[in-house]
Amino acid sequence: MAQMTMIQAITDALRCELKEDENVLVFGEDVGVNGGVFRATEGLQKEFGVDRVFDTPLAESGIGGLAIGLSLQGFRPVPEIQFFGFVYEVMDSISGQMARMKYRTGGAFNAPVTIRSPFGGGVHTPEMHSDSLEGLVASQPGLKVVIPCTPYDAKGLLISSIRDNDPVIFLEHLKLYRSFREEVPEESYTIPLGKADVKREGTDLSIFAYGAMVHESLKAAEELEKEGHSVEVVDLRTVQPLDIETIIASVEKTNRAIVVQEAQKQAGIAANVVTEITERAILSLEAPVLRVTAPDTIYSYPQAEAVWLPNYKDVMATAKKVLTF
Amino acid sequence: MASNNNIFDPVKNLKEIEEKFEMVQILNENGEIVNSDLDPQLSDEELVELMSRMVFTRILDQRSISLNRQGRLGFYAPTAGQEASQIASHFALEKEDFILPGYRDVPQIIWHGLPLSKAFLWSRGHFVGGQIPEGVNVFPPQIIIGAQYVQAAGVALGMQKRGKKAVAVTYTGDGGSSQGDFYEGINFAGAYKSPAIFIVQNNQFAISTPRESQTSATTIAQKGIAAGIPSIQVDGMDPLAVYVATRDARKRAVAGEGPSFIETVCYRYGPHTMAGDDPTRYRTTDTDTEWEKKDPVVRFRKYLEAKGLWNESKEAEVIEQAKEDIKAAIKEADGVEKQKVTDLISIMHTDELPYNLKEQYEIYKEKESK
Numbered sequence: 001m002a003q004m005t006m007i008q009a010i011t012d013a014l015r016c017e018l019k020e021d022e023n024v025l026v027f028g029e030d031v032g033v034n035g036g037v038f039r040a041t042e043g044l045q046k047e048f049g050v051d052r053v054f055d056t057p058l059a060e061s062g063i064g065g066l067a068i069g070l071s072l073q074g075f076r077p078v079p080e081i082q083f084f085g086f087v088y089e090v091m092d093s094i095s096g097q098m099a100r101m102k103y104r105t106g107g108a109f110n111a112p113v114t115i116r117s118p119f120g121g122g123v124h125t126p127e128m129h130s131d132s133l134e135g136l137v138a139s140q141p142g143l144k145v146v147i148p149c150t151p152y153d154a155k156g157l158l159i160s161s162i163r164d165n166d167p168v169i170f171l172e173h174l175k176l177y178r179s180f181r182e183e184v185p186e187e188s189y190t191i192p193l194g195k196a197d198v199k200r201e202g203t204d205l206s207i208f209a210y211g212a213m214v215h216e217s218l219k220a221a222e223e224l225e226k227e228g229h230s231v232e233v234v235d236l237r238t239v240q241p242l243d244i245e246t247i248i249a250s251v252e253k254t255n256r257a258i259v260v261q262e263a264q265k266q267a268g269i270a271a272n273v274v275t276e277i278t279e280r281a282i283l284s285l286e287a288p289v290l291r292v293t294a295p296d297t298i299y300s301y302p303q304a305e306a307v308w309l310p311n312y313k314d315v316m317a318t319a320k321k322v323l324t325f
Numbered sequence: 326m327a328s329n330n331n332i333f334d335p336v337k338n339l340k341e342i343e344e345k346f347e348m349v350q351i352l353n354e355n356g357e358i359v360n361s362d363l364d365p366q367l368s369d370e371e372l373v374e375l376m377s378r379m380v381f382t383r384i385l386d387q388r389s390i391s392l393n394r395q396g397r398l399g400f401y402a403p404t405a406g407q408e409a410s411q412i413a414s415h416f417a418l419e420k421e422d423f424i425l426p427g428y429r430d431v432p433q434i435i436w437h438g439l440p441l442s443k444a445f446l447w448s449r450g451h452f453v454g455g456q457i458p459e460g461v462n463v464f465p466p467q468i469i470i471g472a473q474y475v476q477a478a479g480v481a482l483g484m485q486k487r488g489k490k491a492v493a494v495t496y497t498g499d500g501g502s503s504q505g506d507f508y509e510g511i512n513f514a515g516a517y518k519s520p521a522i523f524i525v526q527n528n529q530f531a532i533s534t535p536r537e538s539q540t541s542a543t544t545i546a547q548k549g550i551a552a553g554i555p556s557i558q559v560d561g562m563d564p565l566a567v568y569v570a571t572r573d574a575r576k577r578a579v580a581g582e583g584p585s586f587i588e589t590v591c592y593r594y595g596p597h598t599m600a601g602d603d604p605t606r607y608r609t610t611d612t613d614t615e616w617e618k619k620d621p622v623v624r625f626r627k628y629l630e631a632k633g634l635w636n637e638s639k640e641a642e643v644i645e646q647a648k649e650d651i652k653a654a655i656k657e658a659d660g661v662e663k664q665k666v667t668d669l670i671s672i673m674h675t676d677e678l679p680y681n682l683k684e685q686y687e688i689y690k691e692k693e694s695k
Contacts, residue, residue, distance in 0.1 A: 032534075033607050034606055055534050058470055058503045061505050086470075089504070089505070089506075126399070126400035126428070126468060126598075127468055128469060265681065295670060301452055303664040305450075307666050
C-alpha cells in the first residue's frame with residue numbers, strides 16, 4: 001500500500017493496464033514527454049515507449065476519431081481530452097460515433113475506448129476550461145460515465161473502465177487531483193462500474209452526490225449529525241448507468257432525499273436521479289426530493305466561482321428544508 | 326526502376342510545392358536590410374512608433390508575468406519573442422478591421438483599442454474584461470484552439486456583404502493549425518473570396534508538442550494552398566517581413582481578391598501559460614539561446630539606432646510610459662466592483678430571463694446581501 005493522491009492513483013491505474021494488456025494505448029495532447037498538463041501520464045512514455053504512449057497533434061476531434069479507428073484495429077484506446085471544457089470539439093466522435101459503434105454494426109464492432117478528462121471547477125482556470133458537462137454525455141445512450149471522488153476509487157474504477165468493452169467517459173475532478181492522499185494498493189484491482197458507494201450510513205435523509213460534491217455532502221452530514229440528524233451519503237460513482245438498487249434502498253430506508261451536483265440545475269445528473277426516485281419510490285417519500293446545484297448560467301468566471309459553486313452550507317440548507325418538511 | 330517512368334509523381338509534386346515556401350526575411354538578426362526590394366520604406370515616425378509598441382509590449386509581458394506571480398493577474402500566456410509577429414502584423418491594420426485573437430494575442434487587441442484595464446480584468450476572470458467598448462473592433466481572446474478561424478470567415482463574409490473596405494484578421498499557433506476549425510475557416514473564406522487574413526504564429530511548440538510532431542508538412546504556410554488562398558511564410562522575428570506580408574494581404578482583401586494566409590516563424594521565450602507549464606521538460610536552453618539571438622526587439626533596435634532614430638533615452642522613455650500605463654490600468658481594474666453571481670445571471674440573455682434564472686437571481690441577491 002502506498003499513500004497516493006488521485007492523480008497518482010490514475011497514473012498507477014494506467015501503468016497497471018499498460019502492463020496488463022498490450023492493446024492499451026494512451027494518447028492525447030502533451031501526454032508524452034510532458035506527462036500531461038496535470039501529470040496524469042507522468043513517466044508512462046518513458047516506461048512503455050512512444051508506441052504505447054504518444055502525443056497527438058492538437059485536435060480534439062482528431063483524438064476521438066483516432067480512438068475509434070484504433071478500436072477497429074483491435075486496440076483499447078485510453079485517450080485524454082486535456083480539459084472536458086474542450087469536449088464540444090469532439091462531440092461527434094463521442095456521441096455521434098463511438099456511442100453507437102456497437103449498435104450500428106449490430107455488434108460486429110465495439111469501441112472499448114476510455115476517454116479520460118479533467119472536469120469540474122474551483123481551481124480558477126481560464127474560461128471554457130472548467131465545467132460540469134457530465135450531463136451532456138450521460139444523456140447519450142451508449143456511453144457510460146464514471147466519476148470517482150477518492151484516489152482508491154479512481155484507480156479501481158479506471159481499471160474497470162479500460163477493461164469495459166464499450167465507451168466510457170471517465171471524468172476526473174480538477175479540485176480532487178491533489179486535494180488529499182489515501183492508501184491505495186500498488187497491485188491491480190477493480191471496482192465494478194454502475195455501483196454506488198454508501199460513504200456514510202444514516203436513517204433520516206439520503207444525500208446522493210458525485211465528484212467533489214461527495215466531500216461537501218459528507219461535511220454537511222457531519223454538521224447535521226451535531227444537530228441530531230442522521231444522514232446517509234451515497235457516492236454515485238457511475239452517473240450513467242445509475243445504481244438504482246442502492247439509490248432506492250437508501251430512500252426506502254430514510255424516506256427523504258436530496259441530490260447534490262456541482263453542475264448547473266438544468267444541466268446535470270440530479271434531475272435524472274430525482275425522477276428515478278419519484279417513479280420508483282414515491283410512496284416511501286415523506287418530502288419532495290430537492291436538488292443542490294449551481295445556478296443556470298454559463299460556468300462562472302473565476303472571480304465569482306466561490307459563491308457560484310455549491311458548498312456544504314448549501315447542502316445543509318436544502319437538507320434542513322427536506323428534514324423539516 | 327519502373328517507378329521513375331511513372332507518369333504521376335505525387336512525391337515530386339509535394340516536393341515542388343514545399344520548395345516554393347522559403348521563409349521571407351527583410352531585416353536580418355543584425356538589424357540589416359537583406360531584401361531591399363521588399364523594404365516597406367516606412368517613414369521615420371512609423372518606424373519609431375512600431376519600435377515603441379514592441380518595447381511597450383515586451384514590458385507589458387514582463388510586468389504581466391510578475392503581476393501573475395503576485396496573484397494580481399489571473400490567466401496569462403506570455404508573449405515575449407512574438408512581438409514582431411503580433412505587433413508588426415497589427416501595424417498593417419486599420420481601425421475598421423476586426424481582430425479575432427487567440428489567448429496569447431492580447432497585445433494586438435490592446436493596440437487596436439481595448440483598454441489595458443479590460444485586458445487585466447479578462448485575465449482575472451471578470452466579465453467586464455469581455456465587455457468590448459463600442460467601436461473597438463475586436464473579439465475577446467479565444468480559448469478553444471482554432472475556433473476563431475471559422476468565426477473569422479464569418480466576420481469576413483459579413484464585411485463583404487456589407488460592402489465594407491475592411492478585413493477580418495485572426496491568429497492561431499502551430500498547434501492550432503491541426504484543429505479541424507482551422508481548415509474549415511481557411512476553406513470557407515477561400516470559397517467565398519472573403520476579406521480575411523489568417524495568421525499562424527508558428528512559435529515552435531504547442532504547449533510541449535514540437536512543431537515537427539504537429540504535422541508532416543514542411544511549412545504551415547503550404548496548408549493555405551489546399552484552400553486555394555495565397556500563402557506565405559515569413560521570418561516571424563522580423564517586424565518588416567511580417568508587416569509587408571500583412572500589408573499586402575490587406576490590400577488584396579480590400580480590393581476584393583479574397584483571403585490570405587501568413588505563417589510567421591517565431592518563438593515564445595516563456596512558458597505556455599503561467600499556470601504551471603515548465604518548458605524545461607520539453608525544450609533545451611540551447612534552443613532558447615538560438616532563438617534569443619533572433620530577437621525582434623533587438624534587431625529592430627539595431628536597425629533604428631543605425632538610422633539615428635532610436636537610443637537608450639528614447640527606450641527608457643517608452644519603458645517608463647509602459648510602467649505608468651500598466652500601473653494606472655491595474656488601479657482601474659482594482660476599482661471595478663467585485664463580480665457577483667447576480668451579474669453572471671444578468672448577462673445570460675439579451676431579452677427577458679427565463680423563470681429559473683429569475684428565481685435564481687433572487688436567491689443569489691439575498692445571499693450576496695449578507
